[in-house]
Amino acid sequence: MSSAAPLGRGPKVRAAVLAATVEELSEHGYGAFTVDNVAQRAGVHKTTVYRRWPDRDALIADALADSVAAEISIPDTGSIEDDLRALARSLVAWINSPSGQAVLTVMVSKAAGLPSPPDSIRHVFRDRIRRALPVVPRAIARGELPSGTDPAELVKTLVAPIYFRVVITGERVTDGTADAAAALAVTAARAGLFG
Amino acid sequence: MSSAAPLGRGPKVRAAVLAATVEELSEHGYGAFTVDNVAQRAGVHKTTVYRRWPDRDALIADALADSVAAEISIPDTGSIEDDLRALARSLVAWINSPSGQAVLTVMVSKAAGLPSPPDSIRHVFRDRIRRALPVVPRAIARGELPSGTDPAELVKTLVAPIYFRVVITGERVTDGTADAAAALAVTAARAGLFG
Numbered sequence: 001m002s003s004a005a006p007l008g009r010g011p012k013v014r015a016a017v018l019a020a021t022v023e024e025l026s027e028h029g030y031g032a033f034t035v036d037n038v039a040q041r042a043g044v045h046k047t048t049v050y051r052r053w054p055d056r057d058a059l060i061a062d063a064l065a066d067s068v069a070a071e072i073s074i075p076d077t078g079s080i081e082d083d084l085r086a087l088a089r090s091l092v093a094w095i096n097s098p099s100g101q102a103v104l105t106v107m108v109s110k111a112a113g114l115p116s117p118p119d120s121i122r123h124v125f126r127d128r129i130r131r132a133l134p135v136v137p138r139a140i141a142r143g144e145l146p147s148g149t150d151p152a153e154l155v156k157t158l159v160a161p162i163y164f165r166v167v168i169t170g171e172r173v174t175d176g177t178a179d180a181a182a183a184l185a186v187t188a189a190r191a192g193l194f195g
Numbered sequence: 196m197s198s199a200a201p202l203g204r205g206p207k208v209r210a211a212v213l214a215a216t217v218e219e220l221s222e223h224g225y226g227a228f229t230v231d232n233v234a235q236r237a238g239v240h241k242t243t244v245y246r247r248w249p250d251r252d253a254l255i256a257d258a259l260a261d262s263v264a265a266e267i268s269i270p271d272t273g274s275i276e277d278d279l280r281a282l283a284r285s286l287v288a289w290i291n292s293p294s295g296q297a298v299l300t301v302m303v304s305k306a307a308g309l310p311s312p313p314d315s316i317r318h319v320f321r322d323r324i325r326r327a328l329p330v331v332p333r334a335i336a337r338g339e340l341p342s343g344t345d346p347a348e349l350v351k352t353l354v355a356p357i358y359f360r361v362v363i364t365g366e367r368v369t370d371g372t373a374d375a376a377a378a379l380a381v382t383a384a385r386a387g388l389f390g
Contacts, residue, residue: 031226125363156364157356157379163363164355168320180388184352187386188379 016042017049021063025102035059065127067099072131080139081186084158087132088178091162095173104166129155148195157194158185211237212244216258220297230254260322262294267326275334276381279353282327283373286357290368299361324350343390352389353380 020042024033035056039046053059072094075086094100103125129152136151145154161181165171188194215237219228230251234241248254267289270281289295298320324347331346340349356376360366383389 156359160355160359161352164351164358167362168358169351183388184379184383187383187388191382191386193375193378193382 013042013044013048014052017044017052017059018063018066021059022067022099022102025060025063026098030060033060061123064099064103065123068094068103068128072128074131074134076135076138078142080135080142080144080189081182083135083139084182084185085179087135087155088158088162088181089175091128091159092173092175092178095162095166104163129159132158145189146192146195148192149189150194153194154185154189157188158182208237208239208243209247212239212247212254213258213261216254217262217294217297220255220258221293225255228255259294259298263289263298263323267323269326269329271330271333273337275330275337275339275384276377278330278334279377279380280374282330282350283353283357283376284370286323286354287368287370287373290357290361299358324354327353340384341387341390343387344384345389348389349380349384352383353377 017038020038024038024041028037033056035046035049038059039049042049049059053062072090075083077083077086095104132155133151136145136149136154139145140147140149158181161184162173162177165173165177171177212233215233219232219236223232228251230241230244233254234244237244244254248257267285270278272278272281290299327350328346331340331344331349334340335342335344353376356379357368357372360368360372366372
């Protein structure tokens with residue numbers, strides 16, 4: 001590569017390559033994803049990419065994990081209803097963003113009969129659920145939810161109607177979708193369905 | 196084609212081609228689906244297929260609609276909880292069958308960045324929801340649910356946790372998943388969330 005390469009080897013390269021990875025996934029999907037395209041989009045040589053990431057799946061996993069970690073903040077408003085509404089709205093915003101589109105694309109590739117994404121990538125999705133779990137014990141401690149409430153069951157109930165609309169019925173998801181999902185999850189939790 | 200072709204032009208041909216279509220989709224997905232493979236699997240010449248179905252999407256839509264119509268029976272037990280449990284269990288059984296796998300594969304192709312399935316195919320899924328709607332007004336008439344309950348919102352809430360686990364978290368779905376989904380939907384409906 002000539003000395004005119006616009007990027008060096010520092011953190012800027014990493015950020016540019018990870019951003020290009022998310023954009024490539026978002027635009028072309030998992031099946032058509034190549035390190036070549038990522039390198040071109042990021043303005044680096046592909047050996048620069050392979051120096052840091054052994055293969056495309058390692059690169060994808062790193063890019064998506066980075067993007068999820070940057071975008072999730074776990075609410076602690078003092079009210080389970082407000083916390084769940086904030087979580088659901090943040091999921092909707094993420095799904096409507098390039099990063100969310102990229103993750104969803106990879107996730108559903110398996111179901112579509114494409115090469116199955118490795119567990120390192122599926123892990124990114126589970127991570128979103130895991131990070132949200134602490135809102136539940138805090139609500140139990142405040143006496144807002146029954147003491148045996150299973151955090152994972154509650155959070156899955158919160159996010160299921162949102163993913164269902166995106167992937168299966170092809171509906172757009174909005175803050176209204178998020179608020180309805182939050183009302184559903186808190187009603188079910190208070191009725192003891194996750195106990 | 197030689198006179199040794201095992202199938203003639205009657206209803207047996209139609210049934211064999213539609214069954215082969217579902218099997219091909221289920222095994223190889225929407226992206227890799229070809230009329231050639233279907234013809235070979237059904238033991239007919241591909242011109243026999245094109246004589247009845249103008250293109251692959253017409254064939255797929257016909258096969259899936261046929262399969263859904265054959266497999267759905269709408270319960271009328273006299274109890275909304277029993278009706279919803281039966282609907283959810285029948286969805287789980289369908290998802291775990293070759294026909295259900297085929298429909299899901301086509302449905303999520305769009306989300307996976309593959310060529311988008313035509314609306315005639317997405318219609319098969321909406322049809323499953325539509326067929327289930329009558330259980331709701333019957334329950335309202337019996338005084339089991341609030342009078343303004345929206346049937347589509349209730350049925351989507353019933354099926355969302357099931358599809359979510361199949362497509363997003365990759366969990367197996369069972370009768371237990373179905374029963375929990377039914378409890379969730381009826382609890383939410385009674386709390387007036389679909390009103």
